[in-house]
Amino acid sequence: xxxxxxxxxxxxxxxxxxxxxxxxxxxxxxxxxxxxxxxxxxxxxxxxxxxxxxxxxxxxxxxxxxxxxxxxxxxxxxxxxxxxxxxxxxxxxxxxxxxxxxxxxxxxxxxxxxxxxxxxxxxxxxxxxxxxxxxxxxxxxxxxxxxxxxxxxxxxxxxxxxxxxxxxxxxxxxxxxxxxxxxxxxxxxxxxxxxxxxxxxxxxxxxxxxxxxxxxxxxxxxxxxxxxxxxxxxxxxxxxxxxxxxxxxxxxxxxxxxxxxxxxxxxxxxxxxxxxxxxxxxxxxxxxxxxxxxxxxxxxxxxxxxxxxxxxxxxxxxxxxxxxxxxxxxxxxxxxxxxxxxxxxxxxxxxxxxxxxxxxxxxxxxxxxxxxxxxxxxxxxxxxxxxxxxxxxxxxxxxxxxxxxxxxxxxxxxxxxxxxxxxxxxxx
DNA sequence: TCCCCTTACACTTTTGAACGGA
DNA sequence: ATCCGTTCAAAAGTGTAAGGGG
Numbered sequence: 001x002x003x004x005x006x007x008x009x010x011x012x013x014x015x016x017x018x019x020x021x022x023x024x025x026x027x028x029x030x031x032x033x034x035x036x037x038x039x040x041x042x043x044x045x046x047x048x049x050x051x052x053x054x055x056x057x058x059x060x061x062x063x064x065x066x067x068x069x070x071x072x073x074x075x076x077x078x079x080x081x082x083x084x085x086x087x088x089x090x091x092x093x094x095x096x097x098x099x100x101x102x103x104x105x106x107x108x109x110x111x112x113x114x115x116x117x118x119x120x121x122x123x124x125x126x127x128x129x130x131x132x133x134x135x136x137x138x139x140x141x142x143x144x145x146x147x148x149x150x151x152x153x154x155x156x157x158x159x160x161x162x163x164x165x166x167x168x169x170x171x172x173x174x175x176x177x178x179x180x181x182x183x184x185x186x187x188x189x190x191x192x193x194x195x196x197x198x199x200x201x202x203x204x205x206x207x208x209x210x211x212x213x214x215x216x217x218x219x220x221x222x223x224x225x226x227x228x229x230x231x232x233x234x235x236x237x238x239x240x241x242x243x244x245x246x247x248x249x250x251x252x253x254x255x256x257x258x259x260x261x262x263x264x265x266x267x268x269x270x271x272x273x274x275x276x277x278x279x280x281x282x283x284x285x286x287x288x289x290x291x292x293x294x295x296x297x298x299x300x301x302x303x304x305x306x307x308x309x310x311x312x313x314x315x316x317x318x319x320x321x322x323x324x325x326x327x328x329x330x331x332x333x334x335x336x337x338x339x340x341x342x343x344x345x346x347x348x349x350x351x352x353x354x355x356x357x358x359x360x361x362x363x364x365x366x367x368x369x370x371x372x373x374x375x376x377x378x379x380x381x382x383x384x385x386x387x388x389x390x391x392x393x394x395x396x397x398x399x400x401x402x403x404x405x406x407x408x409x410x411x412x413x414x415x416x417x418x419x420x421x422x423x424x425x426x427x428x
Numbered sequence: 429t430c431c432c433c434t435t436a437c438a439c440t441t442t443t444g445a446a447c448g449g450a
Numbered sequence: 451a452t453c454c455g456t457t458c459a460a461a462a463g464t465g466t467a468a469g470g471g472g
Contacts (some may be wrong), residue, residue: 208464211439
């Protein structure tokens with residue numbers, strides 16, 4: 001685990017002074033994360049994990065399931081996951097049944113983060129059972145409006161988990177991020193499985209694929225079929241965590257020797273990346289966004305959820321009409337939000353964006369949108385969060401600061417349900 | 429021709445409403 | 451009126467295979 005260095009006095013970070021001061025008694029760096037079902041992940045990783053992505057969105061299998069410890073029991077946290085592109089290459093599966101570089105990576109698609117539906121929840125809530133990201137979906141549709149994480153096919157990615165102490169989702173901007181990655185969760189996004197061994201593993205362990213199992217092969221593996229209904233809801237067990245973590249490293253190293261890597265060349269890029277890691281996870285802490293890193297965007301640019309690589313693209317990736325629209329007239333919108341966050345290519349980025357999917361009557365008037373064009377730490381997330389999904393209850397803007405929401409008694413409703421329908425994405 | 433993507437399909441699990449009994 | 455368990459149809463999640471486009 002990397003040594004954690006707080007970049008700023010935490011007491012100046014949290015928007016919730018009372019809770020923040022209480023939490024200061026704890027070291028942020030005490031947070032630990034463990035990947036559940038790492039054995040299953042490893043069995044895929046040794047072959048070269050592939051995840052199917054579809055236009056309508058596809059779940060991961062195995063899906064991410066983690067446990068955390070070291071949280072302040074009574075403090076609120078947001079837990080989320082995003083996908084980091086592992087390198088700047090595009091791959092192809094060649095005749096020798098290996099992955100090889102097929103060229104440079106495509107331009108990065110709109111960057112999105114999946115927020116766990118329980119967020120925000122108390123530390124005790126997160127620690128009492130494992131945290132499942134079963135419902136996270138991957139898509140290759142850059143115009144996706146369902147909040148799925150957008151990836152490029154034939155590119156390599158790694159899930160990245162973030163723990164953020166924040167009373168509300170819209171406080172994330174001020175919060176400290178603790179980020180965790182697990183080497184064995186690296187995967188290649190594909191539209192059709194390339195490696196038949198991966199297909200077989202998926203069929204053997206995914207209950208939905210039971211119909212493709214050959215007679216008699218079911219149960220052959222020493223790994224049980226993996227259903228989310230099978231997932232134990234165990235209390236946190238530090239001893240178990242520790243032992244599994246150490247076990248993992250041993251086994252991964254052994255696996256490197258015993259298994260033929262599916263990656264052409266000397267080394268699996270993932271192992272290369274983590275070659276100096278000896279712990280079961282990687283952890284880094286960041287303050288986001290760095291205000292100085294923010295680069296103002298024009299209204300048009302603002303609408304595009306643009307990644308740095310797409311700045312020159314003249315197309316609105318979300319297919320939105322441009323121009324001003326009365327929010328109250330928008331029928332059944334889903335809110336898409338761009339989270340102040342770090343991207344793989346740009347460690348800190350600061351734009352917050354709201355938009356409404358194509359097919360809606362329109363989207364918030366960008367010219368009058370409180371967040372468009374003026375990004376400061378006073379900008380807020382969640383100012384129209386109450387009525388999701390389905391409608392905006394109140395434009396209620398401009399809302400320059402989340403504290404206004406408190407003082408006005410603004411009701412944010414069920415944040416858990418709300419976040420399920422929300423989309424966080426990066427805009428850099 | 430090759431590579432990759434989309435789509436339709438058959439099969440499975442999951443979900444939730446409806447119902448009946450205690 | 452409430453709770454609990456069962457049933458069943460619809461919805462959702464799988465990998466496969468054919469076909470299409472660049």
